[in-house]
Amino acid sequence: MNLDFSVVPRMTDLLLWGVAWTIVLSVLSMVLSLILGAVFAVVRVSSIRLLRWPVQGLSWVFMGTPLLLQLYVVYFGLAELGLNLNAFSAGVIALSLHFAVYNADIIRAGIQAIDSGQYQAARSLGVSHVQAMRKVVVPQAMANVAPALGNMMIALLKESALVSAIGVMELTLSAQRAISQTFRPFEFYLAAAALYYLLNLVLQQALRLIERRTTLTR
Amino acid sequence: MDFDLMQRVWWFFAEASVATIYISALAIVLGLCLGFTAALASLSRLAVVRWPARAYVSVFRGTPALIQLFLLFFGGLQLGLELTPIQAGIIALGINIGAYMTESIRGAIVAVERGQMEAGRCLGLSHAQTMRRIILPQAARLMVRPLGVNSVALIKGSAIVSTISVTELTYTAHRFISSTYKPFEMFILAAIFYLVIITLFMRLIGWIDARVALED
Amino acid sequence: MSDPRREPLVRIRNLKKNFGTLEVLKGIDMDVHEGQIMALIGPSGSGKSTLLRTINQLEEVTSGEIWFDGTLVNAPLSHRAREKHLNALRRNIGMVFQHFNLFPHMTALENVTMAPVLLGLQTKDEAREKALRLLDKVGLGDRANYYPARLSGGQKQRVAIARALAMEPKMMLFDEVTSALDPELVGEVNRTMKQLAQENMTMLIVTHELKFAADTASHVVFMADGLIVEEGPPQQVLRDPVQARTRAFLQQDD
DSSP states (O other), X not given: OOOOTTHHHHTHHHHHHHHHHHXXXXXXXXXXXXXXXXXXXXXXXXSOHHHHHHXXXXXXXXXXXXXXXXXXXXXXXXXXXXXXXXXXXXXXXXXXXXXXXXXXXXXXXXXXHXXXXXXXXXXXXXXXXXXXXXXXXXXXXXXXXHHHHHHHHHHHHHHGGGGGGGTOOSHHHHHHHHHHHHOOHHHHHHHHHHHXXXXXXXXXXXXXXXXXHHSOOO | OOHHHHHHHHHHHHHHHHHHHHHHHHHHHHHHHHHHXXXXXXXXXXXXXXXXXXXXXHHHHHSOHHHHHHIIIIIHHHTTOOOOHHHHHHHXXXXXXXXXXXXXXXXXXXXXXXXXXXXXXXXXXXXXXXXXXXXXXXXXXXHHHHHHHHHHHHHHHGGGGGGGTOOSHHHHHHHHHHHHOOHHHHHHHHHHHHHHHHHHHHHHHHHHHHHHOOOO | XXXXXXXXXXXXXXXXXXXXXXXXXXXXXXXXXXXXXXXXXXXXXXXXXHHHHHHTTSSOOSEEEEEETTEETTOOOOHHHHHHHHHHHHHTEEEEOTTOOOOTTSOHHHHHHHHHHHTTSSOHHXXXXXXXXXXXXXXXXXXXXXXXXXXXXXXXXXXXXXXXXXXXXXXXXXXXXXXXXXXXXXXXXXXXXXXXXXXXXXXXEEOSOHHHHHXXXXXXXXXXXXXXXXXXXXXXXXXXXXXXXXXXXXHHHO
């Protein structure tokens, strides 16, 4: 066995730099994907076809093609059309759009799953439409969708590794840099895997805390 | 958009689709085998059997598939494990999706109500007999959809093997970009083939699901 | 009917069962003789279902002894030996559940034939013939090829009874088998059970239907708080109870 893990600590700075950027990239994409997802969801339950159809088409395309390909289209493809994005922006845009489509599906199902009786009960108490949505429907929908959205965020963190393919400096690429200096792929990919696993655990704990606060008494 | 160019090269993409389907199919089969084994193991009453299965699921669902692929291909090479890119791709994808499939299969088995196990055991059937004759036939129907979702994720995820130069759809798009400098057209072409494959596959899953469903 | 000189079919001595810190059974002594129709009544939470389920070991007990047909049911055995022992035991004890637990992926007929064929007790043809006879007996001869989803609750429960009878058990356990049924479907299940009682099947019935217990049972056991409070012939326990606790329960029910 030709293994030497002592090379890993020598690259600590590089790896931690990668971890930091993976966090920045992921958190930014998570926030954007949730906001966009909510917007898409509202559009998809709206009655305006002119708005609904493009979003439906978008979600069909984004759900039916690989994220890697979407990254390439945003980074290389849009450049051909004259839209030059730097790799980081392209990565964030592709990740956000990709996951926004999935989030929208979850949020839409969450809204539709709320018993219409809940809304009617609120209205019969003299509450306005907006208030009924805000005070009665949305809080229940939030509690319903929180676990599924949490799973999406976990997936996003892992899939963020793909942006290394367009040269965004994050954990995977920093591991690759370390490998090109040391020629030790096994040690550094294993180290990267361990760091991703750790990030994943931290995210799961954070989600559990958030879920506990959004979930109603049940 | 250069439609003329797209028309000239589309056949290469059709051929590459076959490679994508081939890789995905083998990885799905590997994933199903691993998934069934690990799901049954994770339900064992013996901790020594349960524990490795749970660890497998946790580790492979907790780290990026891309890293797993690189670890197997490049890391394997370093340790003297010489796999061709396509072998490494199929194995890495299969092991990865197997972890997700484990959860789908386990979930379906657990969802078959506890009363069914009791009823089987009350008739004098053993645990294994009840599992095989009563629980699994019902669970099999429940797992079609979740396993279908896993498989769709795998077909899309198979694009990552392009990073280790396996000639499938995404890699083919890349190759044509370097000769034509038309990234947008080439990626769109690849996307169309993915959409066709995924859409047909989802139809197939829907058809299987409808056929095996029990009326209630 | 029962012959007190013979060994009882089921003999329970000082049986205790805890769920965590909760004591569900606090020391039960009970005999069930061959041919006896015993009704277990009592408020919910009294432990009557748990007691029933300990007899075929769907519930493991904390301490005490359960004997069935001369063998110790809860003998301390290795896991493998215990499994074998239980499979053999359960073939001789039929059980019917509150929620039917029919196998939804099999027809009524397949539900009845599956276990005897799989266990090698009957050939396919024998099992089929016997199952059709049993389904006929419970009044469902014309529903043999129906899947459970297309049967009413009462029909499902009668298939479940036929399924248990196909094993030719020495005894039948009934766990609140009419509780989940719509009121108009209770009668058909009760009639089937009465018919079985007339054929001298040994039956242990957990029920909250006091009228059915009075009509059908040869012996009534009243339980409360994990103990047997009073037992005896139905006329005595249900009409003229000795214990205040029993009287309170019966009055409440009226």
